[in-house]
Amino acid sequence: MEYHLISADSHVNPPPTIWREYLGSEFRDRAPRLESTDEGDFQVFEGRRTPILGINAMAGRKFEEYSLTVRRLSEQRPGGWDPAERLKDQDMDGVQAEVLYGGGPLQTQDAALRHAFHLAYNDWLADFCSTDPKRLLGVAYIPCETVEGAVAEVRRTARKGLASALIPRFPPSGEWFEPQWEALWNTLVEVGWPAALHVGGRGREAGMPKTDAAGFMSDLLMSKFAMGEATAILVLSGVLERHPELRVISVEGQIGWLSFAHYYLDHLWERHRYWTGSKLKEPPSYYFRRQVYATFMEDPVGLRECRHIGVDKIMWSSDYPHSETTWPRSKELTADWFKELEAGDRRAICADNARRLYHL
């Protein structure tokens, strides 16, 4: 198979109905379920009744018709959970392969149930991707309550044919650079998987409602920038220096801020390396350029700066079926956005970097 266009960040949206099938039997009676009423469809879990999120599945809608939630599950594109529909949508979009995130474990205070959600989601995703493993690359959601649990789930999901590991931007307690996590980094290198950090909320914790214009958009902007913090800590603390084979991906964080982060961290390191006792042998940007990948959708600023960031480290993504997706115009839009780039750079960003990273 020849790859011309790989989406390095796309999303599945598993419906509430998967949990009853995939959760371990001891948890099955506590599985979230779908409730359809005259008011609409709802997910019911732990006594909470929540509407179906829509803003993460707006593919194909006009901007004027975007909404935070949808009334019926059927208003979402079935490509979010049906692999055959998915592949049809991707054919229409000219995308040969996708790296699949999203719709991971549900939030719960119960640690055992949370762990079970991870396993269930990964099992469901492995089945989903088995439809066409050369085109559907599933990212396992790794439970990181303990390093033993994390390592075991990396090994288990690698055997099941998944393609990569998502870990939280920050561990549930402590820091990624503490010694107990060495076993996780070693395992990831051993199975040949990158560690993916996905964008998430990072706005001001208190105050702003997140659904008005100022709150929602400033929060999204900050969530992109916050990928700089998570990746900088891995670089500055020496995790990437100690594991030169480890690859890290900033997923959905865009790239237009990255050359500034490289430059400015070097600038700080020159000045503050002595009194802070930094042990890095090279400036921070050296490790970023060697080991930190980043995905983006549309980003003209990042493209102007791409030679400074490192053309071999940035990967285009369609973000299907999220609200920022380029679907169904990915081929035409990327051809237009990347037309000023040299052919080799264009190929690297559109497919080759991802192809190599995921051993396709």
Place this chain on the structure above:
Amino acid sequence: MEYHLISADSHVNPPPTIWREYLGSEFRDRAPRLESTDEGDFQVFEGRRTPILGINAMAGRKFEEYSLTVRRLSEQRPGGWDPAERLKDQDMDGVQAEVLYGGGPLQTQDAALRHAFHLAYNDWLADFCSTDPKRLLGVAYIPCETVEGAVAEVRRTARKGLASALIPRFPPSGEWFEPQWEALWNTLVEVGWPAALHVGGRGREAGMPKTDAAGFMSDLLMSKFAMGEATAILVLSGVLERHPELRVISVEGQIGWLSFAHYYLDHLWERHRYWTGSKLKEPPSYYFRRQVYATFMEDPVGLRECRHIGVDKIMWSSDYPHSETTWPRSKELTADWFKELEAGDRRAICADNARRLYHL
């Protein structure tokens, strides 16, 4: 006076001794004081004994000799509090004028004392700047517990000859876009002052120690990015649309991330303006380019992007005497950094934008 080089962000470091002189008489017995012991100098306030911060006054030191605190107050350059020494230092650096921040009110739980600190600091700064008002432009620290207090202090300090108003990035409670703050924006426009938002901490709230390499530097990086959040909220919420004459400054936030923020907020606004109910008539970047200034020290990324950011909105600063300062080589360094720019752009960034903004 002809201005070739204006530092749009420099710092005073008032010593603990000023409070006894400048605090209102009813608070004077609670004023912080300086305690000199064999171990070193300390500020004593509300029962806490804290060493003298050094990292904000490293001008002239080698990077190898940077330290978080200093043993003796006398290890700091006296230009931090002595205007005559200050002007000598600036002559040496080729800087004609400076906009002065820093060393504002101390933290305390006592609201009345906090208010008194603002007034005392502003009075001290007005005296400091009166030595040469054409070269020393003081920024009043505006107490924003109530809008009435804020408005009164803007008027009072404007009469005393200060040059601008520093307000917190976010108000102590609520949001800047709430109706009660209209009186503050109207007053600032009336006295011809910009509203300055200064960079401050914005790293991960919990966890990381802020004095190891990873914690300190990732926190500084995030503090720059966080200026995007504070300014974006003023733009997206319509404050700048409602007050087209109001100018806002992102101080010490650097500029290399700004073209991405402009682009990405426009991108989000196009998609999410409908369901979030945005009332803006123009895309966010329109208001940024019209009303939002930003200061920087060294920033090659921002200079590559300066035409996209808006050459009339970025202002160089020496950051004297902070650890990132260009002192005593500002003239030589700016000549080198800005040599690729057109002469008009260079003049705008080095002096003209600030000259106009501060009515010099």
